[in-house]
Amino acid sequence: MLEARRFEEMVERLFLVEGKLIGPAHLYLGEEAVAAGVIGALREDDVIVSTYRGHGHAIARGVSMKALMAELFGKITGTCKGLSGSMHSALSVEHNIPMATAIVGSGIPIACGVGLALKYRKEDRIAAVFFGDGAVNTGAFNEGVNLAAVWKLPILFVCENNLYALSVPHKKSFAGESIAARGACYGIKSFLVEDGNDVIAVYYAASKAAEYIRSGNGPAFIECRTYRKKGHGVYDTAWYRPKDEVEFWMKKDPIDRFFKKLKSLGIITEDEFKRWDEEIASILEEAVKEAEEAPIMPFDEMWDYLYVSGGARYGEWR
Amino acid sequence: MASGVREISYAEALNEALIEEMRRDDRVIVFGEDVGVFGGVYKVTKGLLEEFGPERVLDTPISEAAIAGTAIGAALMGLRPVAEIMYVDFLTLATDMLITHAAKLRFMSGGQVKLPMVIRTQYSLGRAHGCQHSQFLAACFLQSPGIKVVLPGTPKDAKGLLKSAIRDDDPVLFIESGVLYRLKGPVPEDEYLIPLGKCDVKREGEDVTIVAVARTVTEALKAADKLAEEGISAEVIDLMTIQPMDYDTIVKSVMKTNRLVIADDSVKTCGISAEVSAYISEFAFDYLDAPIIRVNSPPLPIPFSPQLEKQYMIDSDKIVDAVKRLVK
Numbered sequence: 123m124l125e126a127r128r129f130e131e132m133v134e135r136l137f138l139v140e141g142k143l144i145g146p147a148h149l150y151l152g153e154e155a156v157a158a159g160v161i162g163a164l165r166e167d168d169v170i171v172s173t174y175r176g177h178g179h180a181i182a183r184g185v186s187m188k189a190l191m192a193e194l195f196g197k198i199t200g201t202c203k204g205l206s207g208s209m210h211s212a213l214s215v216e217h218n219i220p221m222a223t224a225i226v227g228s229g230i231p232i233a234c235g236v237g238l239a240l241k242y243r244k245e246d247r248i249a250a251v252f253f254g255d256g257a258v259n260t261g262a263f264n265e266g267v268n269l270a271a272v273w274k275l276p277i278l279f280v281c282e283n284n285l286y287a288l289s290v291p292h293k294k295s296f297a298g299e300s301i302a303a304r305g306a307c308y309g310i311k312s313f314l315v316e317d318g319n320d321v322i323a324v325y326y327a328a329s330k331a332a333e334y335i336r337s338g339n340g341p342a343f344i345e346c347r348t349y350r351k352k353g354h355g356v357y358d359t360a361w362y363r364p365k366d367e368v369e370f371w372m373k374k375d376p377i378d379r380f381f382k383k384l385k386s387l388g389i390i391t392e393d394e395f396k397r398w399d400e401e402i403a404s405i406l407e408e409a410v411k412e413a414e415e416a417p418i419m420p421f422d423e424m425w426d427y428l429y430v431s432g433g434a435r436y437g438e439w440r
Numbered sequence: 441m442a443s444g445v446r447e448i449s450y451a452e453a454l455n456e457a458l459i460e461e462m463r464r465d466d467r468v469i470v471f472g473e474d475v476g477v478f479g480g481v482y483k484v485t486k487g488l489l490e491e492f493g494p495e496r497v498l499d500t501p502i503s504e505a506a507i508a509g510t511a512i513g514a515a516l517m518g519l520r521p522v523a524e525i526m527y528v529d530f531l532t533l534a535t536d537m538l539i540t541h542a543a544k545l546r547f548m549s550g551g552q553v554k555l556p557m558v559i560r561t562q563y564s565l566g567r568a569h570g571c572q573h574s575q576f577l578a579a580c581f582l583q584s585p586g587i588k589v590v591l592p593g594t595p596k597d598a599k600g601l602l603k604s605a606i607r608d609d610d611p612v613l614f615i616e617s618g619v620l621y622r623l624k625g626p627v628p629e630d631e632y633l634i635p636l637g638k639c640d641v642k643r644e645g646e647d648v649t650i651v652a653v654a655r656t657v658t659e660a661l662k663a664a665d666k667l668a669e670e671g672i673s674a675e676v677i678d679l680m681t682i683q684p685m686d687y688d689t690i691v692k693s694v695m696k697t698n699r700l701v702i703a704d705d706s707v708k709t710c711g712i713s714a715e716v717s718a719y720i721s722e723f724a725f726d727y728l729d730a731p732i733i734r735v736n737s738p739p740l741p742i743p744f745s746p747q748l749e750k751q752y753m754i755d756s757d758k759i760v761d762a763v764k765r766l767v768k
Binding site: 169171201202203204205206210213214220221223225228230231232233234235236237238239240242249261262264265268269272273424426427428429430431437 | 496500501506515516521545546548586
């Protein structure tokens with residue numbers, strides 16, 4: 123969680139203060155407990171389908187911050203060799219994240235295919251797909267969740283409900299009692315984590331859900347209510363959110379609360395925390411320096427990634 | 441007929457391809473609307489459920505995005521899914537999955553993933569299916585590099601190309617011609633493959649090159665027969681794969697014949713023929729002795745009235761007329 127927090131703070135600075143990064147980036151600031159709790163409850167060989175707000179998922183799964191940073195700089199040393207940018211930077215096959223989509227809701231049907239493959243091969247791995255509260259109003263959500271339920275696929279649906287789809291508040295775009303209730307109406311075991319900023323609560327629900335799925339019961343659904351510390355994208359100031367609501371959630375910062383708890387239980391000391399924080403800061407400093415210095419992919423090499431069978435370069439017949 | 445060759449229909453040839461590939465490789469699974477118990481609305485998946493069982497042959501809900509998305513996810517995990525979308529017209533419900541995901545994933549992952557998946561579909565132009573069940577739309581995918589687009593025009597090609605598509609490591613959109621399903625043609629008994637990404641010179645000629653694809657291949661061959669009676673020798677090229685397109689074969693042919701007619705079922709604006717025409721104009725202009733003529737349907741929705749539909753569609757006579765305008 124702390125790595126994800128510091129990574130995103132650095133990214134924000136690189137965009138807004140230093141002007142070194144451009145393009146869309148969607149920060150995970152404030153939502154760290156969801157990735158840490160859910161991914162912590164999964165096995166490392168479980169498959170994750172991530173989103174454009176995926177830096178936090180990748181870091182929770184152990185993707186190197188240096189590779190992520192290089193991807194944000196568009197360099198060949200990035201997770202996707204600079205071809206994906208921030209929005210797909212979490213995609214790392216060696217970490218069992220074969221997909222990070224930038225189209226809201228689209229990861230859900232794709233997760234069905236992942237689940238189908240795992241079920242077909244009788245593996246005991248499961249798939250977990252992350253999506254936001256905006257995604258639950260897409261057609262892809264209905265098609266995918268329904269199919270997973272009908273076919274009893276081993277999929278954990280994780281809704282990161284940060285209460286806003288860009289600027290539109292959840293209550294203005296969502297009909298029904300709750301997102302978790304919507305999951306339940308497909309006959310799926312569904313959990314509502316009202317305080318999704320409590321990493322222990324998220325972990326507990328995700329563990330229960332994962333165990334349920336792994337026992338061959340079909341999919342499960344978790345809605346975790348959380349809140350963005352900042353806007354939808356890095357340039358968004360989130361001016362449209364009411365002050366009292368923002369204040370309420372800022373008091374529930376997942377990292378402050380968790381470390382307070384750890385300290386009170388004597389698991390970590392203030393000094394240890396500081397040392398760890400400094401370590402992260404120095405890795406990030408190096409990450410930025412290395413990313414800045416790294417080369418981009420030679421333009422013609424892009425053809426190699428168009429088809430496995432090799433690139434058909436246009437207009438080269440002579 | 442040569443030994444080891446029999447006459448079977450286009451649909452039967454496709455069915456054989458599926459059965460052979462499923463026997464050969466247990467990573468091949470089939471799903472889509474009505475493909476299981478019913479055997480597919482055009483019987484292409486007939487008998488698969490009985491032979492391979494419900495784990496490998498799955499009926500889906502009417503959920504095109506989920507069908508295509510499931511193919512992507514399964515392919516990401518190393519299966520070789522063959523998913524059916526019943527009509528080309530229904531592809532638009534899955535275009536996010538095909539255009540924005542399947543075509544992009546290998547590229548945007550920096551080569552980390554591959555997607556060995558096939559989306560089978562068919563267009564029903566010529567069967568009085570009206571505006572919403574007859575569209576061709578193949579050319580739309582030329583704006584989406586990263587997905588191969590294959591269009592067989594004969595039973596033999598249908599089988600050989602589908603088998604190659606299933607073994608290919610890239611996503612393939614496999615568009616069948618509905619009007620051809622019952623068409624019979626010679627198909628070898630022995631196993632064979634037809635490579636993706638290559639044109640087929642269906643008939644050699646000297647005076648003009650006719651490029652065709654899918655349903656229009658038969659029409660182009662008929663036109664070539666008629667032209668031969670009048671002493672005009674036409675070379676007929678079947679594109680077979682329109683993406684990536686085998687431009688070299690077309691260029692070589694134009695170098696020989698110096699005249700080009702392109703006939704396909706796209707509407708004329710920005711269709712397959714528009715791309716071929718633009719390519720040859722740009723890169724092989726010096727070899728042309730006459731303007732290129734495109735033979736296409738007009739940019740109108742497809743009328744239901746069978747008589748109007750017949751007028752709307754291109755046929756061998758329209759191709760003959762075009763050639764005669766070039767070869768005087």
